Amino acid sequence: MMTKYFASATVILDPFIAGSKVARIFLSRIPPSSRHLIKLKTDIVSESPQKQQLIQVEYKDGTVLKFDPSKTTIGDVVEQLDRHSRAMQLKEQMNG
Template identity: 35%
Template sequence: MITRFLTDVRVTFNPFSPRSKPARLFLSLIPPNARLDGMLIDSKMLPRSSKEPASLTVKFKDGKEMHMDLDKMRITDVMAEVDRHSRQLARKEELSGN
């Protein structure tokens, strides 16, 4: 997963719910030094009895914000969405000569 272009990650999930697996896996895919590189990571764990669905919000360097309802998505779908926009940003950066 391309995390170089991410600036802000917000995750809300119930760690005991099987439907929160994509949220947990997404957090595990973020490199350990991401916060040192300037990425803001905000994770909110819900109580065991909560019925609120897992959600993920990702903000990119170009200002685009993606809101994903993880209740209906698998981790491969989430990674594909994030990588699609990251590849577009990488292509723009490469073409501009930076």
């Protein structure tokens, strides 16, 4: 997962349900060398119907991608995040 272009990441999860597995894997895939460069916010909720699970990534260009970890797979999340990161990388290479 290309995290170079992440500005911030917010993860809201309920650790007691199976749908939180994607959110936990997402957090574990952020390299330790990038964790101090990204604003990470993690909220743990349990038995709270007001807050839904969420993975939200904001890029340095202002683009925000949101995912519901209970309805997507980690492969889909990584694929979409890498797609936007590659587009930003291409723009960076073209601008020099």
